[in-house]
Amino acid sequence: MGAQVHGTQEFNESKRAEIEFSDEAMATVQKLISNYPEGKQKSALIPVLHVAQAEFDGWLSPEVMDYVASILNIKAIEVFEVASFYSMFNLKPVGKCVFEVCQTSSCWLNGAEDIIKYIEKKLNIKVGETTKDGLFTLKVAECLGSCGTAPMLQCGASYHEKLTYEKVDRLIDSYKAEGKRRSYTDKDYKNTL
Amino acid sequence: MARKLLIQNDQVPGINTLEVYRAQGGYRSVEKALKTMVPDQVTEEVKKSGLRGRGGAGFPTGMKWSFLAKPEGVPRYLVCNADESEPGTFKDRYLMEKIPHALIEGMITASYALGARTSYIYIRGEYFYVARILENAIKEAYEAGWLGRNILGTDFSHDCYVQVGAGAYICGEETALLESLEGKRGNPRIKPPFPAVAGLWGCPTVVNNVETIAAVCPIVNMGGDEYAKIGVGKSTGTKLISASGHINKPGVYEIELGLPVEEFIYSDAYCGGIRNGKSLKAVVAGGSSVPILPAHLILKTAAGEPRLMSYESLSDGGFQTGTMLGSGGFIVMDEDTSIVKNLFTFTRFYHHESCGQCSPCREGTGWMEKVLKKFLNGTAQESDVDLLWDIQRKIEGKTICPLGEAAAWPVAAAIRHFKEEFLEVARSKKFVDISHYERLNKQYAS
Numbered sequence A: 001m002g003a004q005v006h007g008t009q010e011f012n013e014s015k016r017a018e019i020e021f022s023d024e025a026m027a028t029v030q031k032l033i034s035n036y037p038e039g040k041q042k043s044a045l046i047p048v049l050h051v052a053q054a055e056f057d058g059w060l061s062p063e064v065m066d067y068v069a070s071i072l073n074i075k076a077i078e079v080f081e082v083a084s085f086y087s088m089f090n091l092k093p094v095g096k097c098v099f100e101v102c103q104t105s106s107c108w109l110n111g112a113e114d115i116i117k118y119i120e121k122k123l124n125i126k127v128g129e130t131t132k133d134g135l136f137t138l139k140v141a142e143c144l145g146s147c148g149t150a151p152m153l154q155c156g157a158s159y160h161e162k163l164t165y166e167k168v169d170r171l172i173d174s175y176k177a178e179g180k181r182r183s184y185t186d187k188d189y190k191n192t193l
Numbered sequence B: 001m002a003r004k005l006l007i008q009n010d011q012v013p014g015i016n017t018l019e020v021y022r023a024q025g026g027y028r029s030v031e032k033a034l035k036t037m038v039p040d041q042v043t044e045e046v047k048k049s050g051l052r053g054r055g056g057a058g059f060p061t062g063m064k065w066s067f068l069a070k071p072e073g074v075p076r077y078l079v080c081n082a083d084e085s086e087p088g089t090f091k092d093r094y095l096m097e098k099i100p101h102a103l104i105e106g107m108i109t110a111s112y113a114l115g116a117r118t119s120y121i122y123i124r125g126e127y128f129y130v131a132r133i134l135e136n137a138i139k140e141a142y143e144a145g146w147l148g149r150n151i152l153g154t155d156f157s158h159d160c161y162v163q164v165g166a167g168a169y170i171c172g173e174e175t176a177l178l179e180s181l182e183g184k185r186g187n188p189r190i191k192p193p194f195p196a197v198a199g200l201w202g203c204p205t206v207v208n209n210v211e212t213i214a215a216v217c218p219i220v221n222m223g224g225d226e227y228a229k230i231g232v233g234k235s236t237g238t239k240l241i242s243a244s245g246h247i248n249k250p251g252v253y254e255i256e257l258g259l260p261v262e263e264f265i266y267s268d269a270y271c272g273g274i275r276n277g278k279s280l281k282a283v284v285a286g287g288s289s290v291p292i293l294p295a296h297l298i299l300k301t302a303a304g305e306p307r308l309m310s311y312e313s314l315s316d317g318g319f320q321t322g323t324m325l326g327s328g329g330f331i332v333m334d335e336d337t338s339i340v341k342n343l344f345t346f347t348r349f350y351h352h353e354s355c356g357q358c359s360p361c362r363e364g365t366g367w368m369e370k371v372l373k374k375f376l377n378g379t380a381q382e383s384d385v386d387l388l389w390d391i392q393r394k395i396e397g398k399t400i401c402p403l404g405e406a407a408a409w410p411v412a413a414a415i416r417h418f419k420e421e422f423l424e425v426a427r428s429k430k431f432v433d434i435s436h437y438e439r440l441n442k443q444y445a446s
Helices: A013-018 A023-033 A041-055 A062-072 A076-083 A105-109 A112-123 A165-178 B018-023 B028-036 B039-049 B061-066 B091-098 B100-114 B125-143 B174-181 B210-222 B224-229 B261-266 B295-299 B339-353 B359-376 B383-395 B403-428 B435-445
Strands: A097-102 A136-141 A153-155 A158-160 B077-082 B118-123 B159-164 B205-209 B238-245 B251-256 B280-284 B292-294 B329-334
Touching: A013 A062, A023 A041, A041 A062, A041 A076, A041 B125, A041 B159, A062 A076, A097 A112, A105 A112, A105 B238, A105 B329, A105 B339, A112 A136, A112 A165, A153 A165, B018 B100, B018 B125, B028 B100, B028 B210, B039 B061, B039 B100, B039 B210, B039 B224, B061 B100, B061 B205, B077 B100, B077 B174, B077 B210, B091 B100, B091 B125, B091 B210, B091 B238, B091 B251, B100 B118, B100 B125, B100 B159, B100 B205, B100 B210, B118 B125, B118 B174, B125 B159, B174 B205, B205 B210, B210 B224, B210 B238, B261 B280, B261 B295, B280 B295, B280 B403, B292 B295, B292 B403, B339 B359, B339 B403, B359 B383, B359 B403, B383 B403
Parallel strands: A097 A136, B077 B118, B077 B205, B118 B159, B238 B329
Antiparallel strands: A097 A153, A153 A158, B238 B251, B280 B292, B280 B329
């Protein structure tokens, strides 16, 4: 059962009972499973976890992982070992908008450190923290493939490139005004260059 | 004007749609292959073309295809490696985002050659929006009959799916990619068996990079012999180069292999020279894993020959004085760049991305990061340069997959060519603020 395999997080039976995909999410999940041959439904695990993370507040709780395991008919530990391996899965609650600032070579050469420090100051949080209103989480990321348009940050599905302090200001304002959760699975991505 | 075969139409409005792509001559390779060639003929043309894997290793594609086992009654798979994660590399993203049908067309033609009824495009999770673009293209292709049952009225049927990853550099290694595609952690497999024999779900599988698969289309269209005339020696055809760093015109450039490096850096047709009138200090020519070279060695070989953008010329002199073409991730650094700090960003990257399976890589990458941190916070001794050298020697060649080498080579090359700079930093005891890296470790620990 979940409680044993989910490390420090508590497993809550009653919370687990409440978890269920919306009809739309469930249809997406069924479509994903159908991409693989009969009996190979485990292959859909990573895509399904993305759907789950978007559906259940931006992170994968032990209860959500247990639920995903039941849908794919695999063990909870199989879900946890995958969720804990990949850096895009959050195993703790995060803000509605997670800013992931790239910091690898080309971005560093183009001033990523200054951008990180600027966002820290602007949001009054440090890397790895979430603002008190629960709106923003700041993270750093390794190379996101925007080296020619550095520095950059990712928020949900959107790539924001060629960052300047002014651009960061505008981004924060627009995400604030929107006030909604941003996920990797968003279809309405708004890349800015 | 240099010839372009992959992104010559990238500025045509609507080229991301099937209609415009087709009007520009798209999907001709599918027509030609399915209607006038048997599968082995397609493989033969790819062999003749001399095409080499564009993901980084540079292995001959036709040969890789010919290794594919074909037991009766067992499905075969083509898997596209779109996990582009090598720092400095963003060409596949550009190609897929601008001209998604170029990849879909290649997937169909290549699958026909390999006898694959089903193919998967494994794309890194961060490129979720690119996956959407590919899915739209696939939908259009199904509607127009380029995918699905009995394509063009032939016996060949094909289904193509996109799968997203979730943030793991290691999944660019082909066996880790297959593990991930099966819904597991991205731990590379021990080879043999190679994927050509036992790949996806134990079935014979070919894994090729995005650019490699897209290149199959022009090869089929013009014929392998014609393709092989482009380029120089065993470096045939064109290559997408991702140019970044301290240059005037960063971006993706399609070059004919054999272009002089000096022209690539300084010509306005390409990088447009070093930014702000500075001078060139060093280049990482093929993604973070390949050895860094100082200006004099990237422009000319040790023998004084002009260095060319080709597999052979870039590796001329071995690792003593040469490097590799790799993925074509071309990172340019100006005179003010700290080689030590740049190396720190690379080493931190490899430490973060090690899958943890092999001790030399899991522990060694962390040790190298720690030692490099000492250079940044002013506590390094001169002897730490030797220590760093020693650690990287103990990783190289001692791991299941090449991530070990990928982590060791940049360290070795930085010390080989810039040892004096390391010693100077150690002697100066200068403190660089790296406090946010400390906080970063907390993020990774959570």
